[in-house]
Amino acid sequence: MLGDERAGVHARAPRPQPDDRKTARMSAARPLPPHRTAALSAEDLAGLIACPRCDAVYRAVQPGHGERAVCARCETVLIAPRRRAGQQLIAVALAVVVLVVAATMAPFLAIEAGGRAHASSVLDAALAFATAGPAAFLALAVAALIVFIPVLRALLVIYVLAPIVANRPPAPRAAAAFRLSEDLRPWSMAEIFAIGCAVALVKIADLAQVHFGPAFWMFAALVGLVVVQDGFMCRYSVWKSLER
Amino acid sequence: MEIAGALRTAREMGLVACTRCTRVWPGGTARCGRCGHRLHSREPKALQRVWAWWAVGLIAYLPANLWPMLETRTLVLSQESTIVGGAVDLARHGNWGIALVILVASVAIPVGKFLAIASLALGVRGGSALPRHRRQQLYEVVEYIGRWSMIDVFVVAILASLVQLGAVAQVSPGPASLFFALSVIFTMLSAQAFDSRLIWDEDPAPLAPPLPEGRPA
Numbered sequence: 001m002l003g004d005e006r007a008g009v010h011a012r013a014p015r016p017q018p019d020d021r022k023t024a025r026m027s028a029a030r031p032l033p034p035h036r037t038a039a040l041s042a043e044d045l046a047g048l049i050a051c052p053r054c055d056a057v058y059r060a061v062q063p064g065h066g067e068r069a070v071c072a073r074c075e076t077v078l079i080a081p082r083r084r085a086g087q088q089l090i091a092v093a094l095a096v097v098v099l100v101v102a103a104t105m106a107p108f109l110a111i112e113a114g115g116r117a118h119a120s121s122v123l124d125a126a127l128a129f130a131t132a133g134p135a136a137f138l139a140l141a142v143a144a145l146i147v148f149i150p151v152l153r154a155l156l157v158i159y160v161l162a163p164i165v166a167n168r169p170p171a172p173r174a175a176a177a178f179r180l181s182e183d184l185r186p187w188s189m190a191e192i193f194a195i196g197c198a199v200a201l202v203k204i205a206d207l208a209q210v211h212f213g214p215a216f217w218m219f220a221a222l223v224g225l226v227v228v229q230d231g232f233m234c235r236y237s238v239w240k241s242l243e244r
Numbered sequence: 245m246e247i248a249g250a251l252r253t254a255r256e257m258g259l260v261a262c263t264r265c266t267r268v269w270p271g272g273t274a275r276c277g278r279c280g281h282r283l284h285s286r287e288p289k290a291l292q293r294v295w296a297w298w299a300v301g302l303i304a305y306l307p308a309n310l311w312p313m314l315e316t317r318t319l320v321l322s323q324e325s326t327i328v329g330g331a332v333d334l335a336r337h338g339n340w341g342i343a344l345v346i347l348v349a350s351v352a353i354p355v356g357k358f359l360a361i362a363s364l365a366l367g368v369r370g371g372s373a374l375p376r377h378r379r380q381q382l383y384e385v386v387e388y389i390g391r392w393s394m395i396d397v398f399v400v401a402i403l404a405s406l407v408q409l410g411a412v413a414q415v416s417p418g419p420a421s422l423f424f425a426l427s428v429i430f431t432m433l434s435a436q437a438f439d440s441r442l443i444w445d446e447d448p449a450p451l452a453p454p455l456p457e458g459r460p461a
Contacts, residue, residue: 045259045267045268045269045270046267048259048268049266049267049268050253050254050259050261050262050266050267050268051261051266052261052262052263052264052266053380053440053441053444054253054380054440054441054443054444055253055254055255055261055441055444055445056251056252056253056444057252057253057254057257057259057261057268072251073251073444074376074377074380074444078266108402109402109406111406111407111409113409113412113413114319114409114412114413116409116410116412117409118406118407118408118409119406120402120405120406120408124405124406125398125401125402125404125405125406126401127405128400128401128404128405128416128417129401129404129417129421137422138397138401138417138421138422138425141425141429142397142398142401145394146398175278175279175280176280178279179264179279179280179281182264186387186390186391186432186436187391189391189394189398192391192392192394192395192398193398195392195395196395196398196399196401196402197398197402199345199395199399200398200399200402200403200406202342203342203399203403204403204406204407206337206339207407207413208407208409208413210406235265235266236265236266239264239265239266239267239278239279242278242279243278
């Protein structure tokens, strides 16, 4: 009986697409006869995966390293494991912490006009709003978006991934930590601030002489690191390893 | 796509899927046992929340454009400029490129975002001329681009902190910067409230089990 149902959810192995060999399209779980649907056991459910974007259900087939399993309907990437992704992500997270903390102190732009000079750090940028009365809320928001949230996210990723990489049981409350890290993802804007520096520079280039400070290059490096951070992270694999 | 006939959704199977960790649970489960995320087959009141954030975002966007974004004081003049006014000034001085960048980033993208979210939300109720695939892509673009609008607020913060040259030149943030930031945050929340599974629902039937008879098996 149970064996029958398993056969019912069986799906073909993902086959490489001719145009993009790295992408394996998830094959759909074959539909179950209606009366059997309710009888799916707990193990059966554990082997299924649902596309978070369109709700399509598949039999999870682990793709090889460097391959991706994408939803056959909406092409959302479902599983994308990479070799040694854990170590790389921890390294990137450490670099983010160091860069953001260092960049907070150092000046990112320096200006010179009419014999007067001024250099500005990230803290100065956040505090620029603090003097403007009602916009004090903005000072907090800016500091949070470009300093606190990126650092917090990086620390949470280290906390979650370090035990997994070391083949140890997950850290206490690791699931909650990873959940928070995922919630904060859209609100971590250090890389946007870096582009903002470049725009500000262009805007006042006519008005005064402007130089990039060391912190600008740190933020520029952050742009690359954030791309790596988002591209290497296979959320499915992380949740799967937190389950054990 | 080529196997769409065999595709079934968690809702059709009487299951509920976790949108955070993709685990599947029996219908009616309240929380995901793997990641702790609250489970809903479809986010309840998703569209109401989308529209609520959308409206607040639009309300904040008006003063963001009408009030000055930057207050500049130099030796000879003191000047307040709105977003569009600043771009027009730049264009008059021949800086067409930068003027265009500012207009695209602060006007075209926010307005486009409001239109895109509205068309997605309307498309769920009344159907849409766009195929589902295009709407999904539109949603992903809106989600991705939303945070980048914050760049304007950062530029104001950078200029205000940097250009502090005493009597020679001084820049301080105008009230519009606060409203622009709020507008960006509210539209991001509006996009996050949207449940993209609604795009893909074939029929508005909210009931999962039992399956209708006569479905292709």
